[in-house]
Amino acid sequence: MRRLTLFAFLLTAACTQYPYNLPQVKPQNLGDGYRWATTTIPTDDNKLFVILTFSGGGTRAAGLGYEVLQQLNATKLADGTSLLSHVKVISSVSGGTFAAMDYGLRGEAILNAGPDNFESAFLTKPVQSDLIHAVFFNPYNWIRLASPGFNRIDLATELYQQVLFGTNTFQNLLDVQKSAHRPFIIANATELEMGAQFQWTQDQFDPICSDMTSLPVARAAAASSAFPVAFPPMVLKNYANDPQCKSNYAKPTLWTDTARSDVYTNPQRPRQITELEGYRDPARTYLHLLDGGLADNIGLRGPYHALISGDTFVKPQGDADNQLSGFTLQPLIGFHKIDKLLVIVVNAGASGPVSIDTTSSGPGLKTIIGGISGAPMDNYSFDSIQELTDLFTARHGQPTKYYPVVIAFPLLTDKDKAVRDVVNNIGTSFNALTPEQLKGLKDAADILIHQDPCFVQFVNDVNGVPPSPNRTCTFGR
Amino acid sequence: MEYIYVEFPEKRIVLVDGLASGNTNDTIGVQRGTHTITLSGAPTTPPSQVVTVIDTSFPNPMRIVFN
Numbered sequence: 001m002r003r004l005t006l007f008a009f010l011l012t013a014a015c016t017q018y019p020y021n022l023p024q025v026k027p028q029n030l031g032d033g034y035r036w037a038t039t040t041i042p043t044d045d046n047k048l049f050v051i052l053t054f055s056g057g058g059t060r061a062a063g064l065g066y067e068v069l070q071q072l073n074a075t076k077l078a079d080g081t082s083l084l085s086h087v088k089v090i091s092s093v094s095g096g097t098f099a100a101m102d103y104g105l106r107g108e109a110i111l112n113a114g115p116d117n118f119e120s121a122f123l124t125k126p127v128q129s130d131l132i133h134a135v136f137f138n139p140y141n142w143i144r145l146a147s148p149g150f151n152r153i154d155l156a157t158e159l160y161q162q163v164l165f166g167t168n169t170f171q172n173l174l175d176v177q178k179s180a181h182r183p184f185i186i187a188n189a190t191e192l193e194m195g196a197q198f199q200w201t202q203d204q205f206d207p208i209c210s211d212m213t214s215l216p217v218a219r220a221a222a223a224s225s226a227f228p229v230a231f232p233p234m235v236l237k238n239y240a241n242d243p244q245c246k247s248n249y250a251k252p253t254l255w256t257d258t259a260r261s262d263v264y265t266n267p268q269r270p271r272q273i274t275e276l277e278g279y280r281d282p283a284r285t286y287l288h289l290l291d292g293g294l295a296d297n298i299g300l301r302g303p304y305h306a307l308i309s310g311d312t313f314v315k316p317q318g319d320a321d322n323q324l325s326g327f328t329l330q331p332l333i334g335f336h337k338i339d340k341l342l343v344i345v346v347n348a349g350a351s352g353p354v355s356i357d358t359t360s361s362g363p364g365l366k367t368i369i370g371g372i373s374g375a376p377m378d379n380y381s382f383d384s385i386q387e388l389t390d391l392f393t394a395r396h397g398q399p400t401k402y403y404p405v406v407i408a409f410p411l412l413t414d415k416d417k418a419v420r421d422v423v424n425n426i427g428t429s430f431n432a433l434t435p436e437q438l439k440g441l442k443d444a445a446d447i448l449i450h451q452d453p454c455f456v457q458f459v460n461d462v463n464g465v466p467p468s469p470n471r472t473c474t475f476g477r
Numbered sequence: 478m479e480y481i482y483v484e485f486p487e488k489r490i491v492l493v494d495g496l497a498s499g500n501t502n503d504t505i506g507v508q509r510g511t512h513t514i515t516l517s518g519a520p521t522t523p524p525s526q527v528v529t530v531i532d533t534s535f536p537n538p539m540r541i542v543f544n
Contacts, residue, residue, distance in 0.1 A: 308506075330496060
């Protein structure tokens with residue numbers, strides 16, 4: 001009997017199938033699901049509108065994002081509110097997603113001492129060694145991992161649930177957004193077939209006819225941080241052409257019809273049509289997701305697109321004066337709902353000591369893979385920031401005032417060399433941070449945010465303080 | 478980033494590719510490229526306009542006239 005029980009147990013483990021995302025069985029409705037239109041934000045008071053982007057970079061990125069949240073919480077405005085309470089959107093990648101998603105779920109509790117504190121719940125936990133242990137030293141997982149329906153990214157999802165996110169789903173995330181007016185959290189992954197950014201929102205799941213409401217938020221964090229080779233891609237089912245699909249997805253025909261001809265005037269628009277139509281391709285019955293950093297390592301691309309474009313994957317619904325739409329800020333800006341818009345790009349990219357060029361011998365495979373995947377990410381990050389500052393420069397003098405802020409370690413001057421050395425030497429992993437590293441990230445966030453002239457001017461403008469002639473927010477003007 | 482200014486005798490909502498994006502007789506930011514412009518409310522002449530918006534600026538938007 002005991003042998004039979006053991007056999008049944010092993011057989012069950014060997015047939016493990018991580019549950020797929022579900023099909024959409026209701027008609028498409030922009031009033032349902034975790035998406036921009038269902039949050040309270042489009043109709044909230046948006047005079048002050050703060051967007052944060054959190055980059056990848058393991059616990060270094062999670063820690064820097066967390067410390068920036070702390071700084072914003074400590075920044076009090078003249079009306080008594082904290083600057084943090086005006087954060088409307090956090091777009092995140094990889095390690096940054098852990099801080100963003102946890103803040104979305106638990107709010108200011110993650111910043112305070114107590115059981116929900118992010119530092120004790122995640123930053124000081126040996127998540128990476130826990131994961132290695134789960135993969136290599138747990139016989140039960142060996143059997144499960146032998147199943148074609150269960151792999152390391154699924155195991156990572158389970159671990160992130162145990163460590164940080166619990167069983168919270170995107171429905172829970174939406175519920176707390178509505179009740180506590182929290183930010184709209186956009187966790188970004190990369191869809192492998194087309195190399196396109198994949199945002200974990202219902203607007204992105206609509207074209208694949210899937211309901212993401214019941215998916216665990218840990219799933220998004222796992223996909224967002226699925227670094228190539230270390231993790232296999234996360235597999236989603238694409239129900240766009242599946243008989244189970246009942247959504248009657250309405251393609252946004254107006255812009256997709258006209259933008260097709262913009263191949264010379266604005267090639268990004270035809271490219272977006274290709275991505276959208278790609279999700280509807282009958283040959284694509286699955287999607288494979290990897291680390292969001294492959295498409296955009298600082299998480300800025302989504303918010304930037306929302307600032308410049310009304311093109312989204314969903315067709316607007318409702319009357320013109322009470323419309324639901326995909327994630328775009330075009331209506332809020334066009335109807336003059338935003339007085340001041342602050343974008344803080346939190347880039348935890350680090351430059352450690354020279355390693356490859358200290359010797360004539362070639363680097364190992366791991367270093368080469370890191371270089372191949374890391375260099376394009378970093379180069380794209382610079383371009384994204386340049387596009388943002390160019391945009392804000394061009395919008396100077398308009399009714400909405402724009403303030404770009406970049407938090408990045410290279411901006412630490414020689415005066416702060418000790419801090420810079422500490423943070424630059426934190427590896428990209430999910431290892432626990434040491435007290436020295438935690439302090440380094442805290443000091444770096446404090447220094448970088450308060451030395452930024454645009455941040456200082458934003459706070460001064462909000463509080464009615466005249467700008468300092470020595471520290472004006474000019475960003476290229 | 479490009480800009481349009483939709484002229485119309487009264488205040489109406491301007492829909493850019495079906496998205497409510499601002500009001501008539503005001504400057505509205507749009508993405509560079511080709512867009513379908515319509516107005517909310519009673520029918521207009523013409524009912525819609527397809528325009529390619531390039532090389533504009535906030536002080537010099539593309540002017541689009543409806544009646």
